[in-house]
Amino acid sequence: MERRKRVEMIMNSRLFREELERIIEIQMKDGSGATLLQSISDMMGLQGQKLQSTNLFRSSNCVAPINDIRGVESMGYAKGEKILRCKVAAVYRLMDLYGWTQNIQNHITARLNVDEEIFLVNPHGLLYNEITASSLVKVDMRGDIIESGTTNFGVNTATFSMHAAIHAARPDLKAIVHVHTPAVVAVSSLKVGLLPLSRESVVLGEISTHPFTGYSRGDEEKEKIVRNLGPNNKVLFLSNNGAVCCGETVEEAFYNVYNLVAACEAQLKLMPVGIDNLVLIPEDVRKEIYDSSRICPEGAIPGPNGPSPAVLEKKDKKWRIGGMEFEALMRMLDNAGFRTGYIYRTPLIKGDPPRPRNDVEVPPAVSSLGYLLEEEEMYRNGWKGRKSNDRTRWLNSPNVYQKVEILETGTTDPKKITKVETLISSSNQNF
Incomplete structure (x- = not known):
């Protein structure tokens, strides 16, 4: 969608049309259309993307797929x-x-x-x-x-x-x-x-x-x-x-x-x-x-979000000689449109991306790491809940946030508006 919008913006540009017409007119007068595409690429600022040290794209844009078994x-x-x-x-x-x-x-x-x-x-x-x-x-x-x-x-x-x-x-x-x-x-x-x-x-x-x-x-x-x-x-x-x-x-x-x-x-x-x-x-x-x-x-050891050691051992994830280099080259070929059919051991995209959170779910202040660790240790030792006479500890602040719906004011046709309100505990109003 973004590419389509960009193309429409370029094609609707008056300066682009005038420049393109000028280039075509010059090429027609010279009787040579071989450099027309190159001139357009230069005008669009694509000359910096040419590959000079490799023959990877010296052929046509359409390449025969490597994996043609379907x-x-x-x-x-x-x-x-x-x-x-x-x-x-x-x-x-x-x-x-x-x-x-x-x-x-x-x-x-x-x-x-x-x-x-x-x-x-x-x-x-x-x-x-x-x-x-x-x-x-x-x-x-x-x-x-x-x-x-x-x-x-x-x-x-x-x-x-x-x-x-x-x-x-x-x-x-x-x-x-x-x-x-x-x-x-x-x-x-x-x-x-x-x-x-x-x-x-x-x-x-x-x-x-x-x-x-x-x-x-x-x-x-x-x-x-x-x-x-x-x-x-x-x-x-x-x-x-x-x-x-x-x-x-x-x-x-x-x-x-x-x-x-x-x-x-x-x-x-x-x-x-x-x-x-x-x-x-x-x-x-x-x-x-x-x-x-x-x-x-x-550097080949998976990060903290990667598979567990047991899964790695089960799938025999140990790299063989030249395996990591070969997989990188397969990515290069696939990105160039060769369709290698290669099964990647380490995909570039993580399997479980982080879940997005909204502003209401995340408190505005940083949590106390020491308190969290203490809570975790108490839970491991069999602690199921806090007694009623325990002093209340707050993770971030004494405030509680909730969503409420209110009606608009100043109009004959009020609509419901969702807003976040802060509720202050009565035992902590002197904070």
Whole structure:
């Protein structure tokens, strides 16, 4: 309603109409209407709202929703599959918005469940900004399609085989992201690898390296990849071919991608000064930073109006690695109209907003906290009421307030008026 009133006020403004007519007349004379919308935006004072450092809104205002599984369609998926599809599709969109894609190349895969070797992968042929939850393809360990999704595209089995080998050797990893940005490729080509120069490089933990020779080597190449990744590491550099970031959850996998890209970009900016001039983070500090990144920060603890500890324990509200950051990014996408379908653990709006009070319910003076605490303690000890001979104590004032209805005066047709009167107790008139 407020927006509608504002639009009506602007459209009824004579100065606005005259300025708009002048701009249109100039554009018609010049024969170019490309900058018409920009001129109107400048006139309305919207130029300060442009996003210069991100590609988030470089496309049209209408975006394909990430969660395009609606109604009866969701009944055809296994338990938890719809949520996983939405998360994986959201990671594809984030990769595109950050500019970390290479056309239709690379993969982001996610294990559907631990019992069965079934995975979700992108259809080969779609851009990352076209991928939705329903378009993801369900495949087995060999890359054979179990469910093709909502597109006619298949799966690039040659590149998926590397993900399948890691999934088979590391059942603890649920999601794998192959990142191939120029910065990551450049660092993967260095003999020194990724140096501990920033916090982002330290929170990744131990990083493995594999001399990648291509996908055509078959089983021999896959065995070497698994062996070089090791039983615990979650980031693997592929020499001259970027890196593979893994995670026990989709959130952790993207968390590793984000920090890896930031660490590689920071290292490339420092390399021109020479490796000898670089100050590396000491080993003891590295361990402290890594350990602190694996625990829930103090700011993540709910406030006094949040759920009780028993409810938190029941719902397993403990944040996983990268979970809080991922939820913040989901809010960003939802606010931009992407409709992620993400289920938030900590909504921005409280469930029970404070109840409004009127002036009559709230006394005009501040209550005595000590007296309230004394009353509470007496009640706990079995006190049910005050004896008649007790001295009367007042919480705020000796006055009592009540609503009364009176008739108007000075008119032939009086109406009832509600007013608040102050009643003074006879025992306290000398106050």
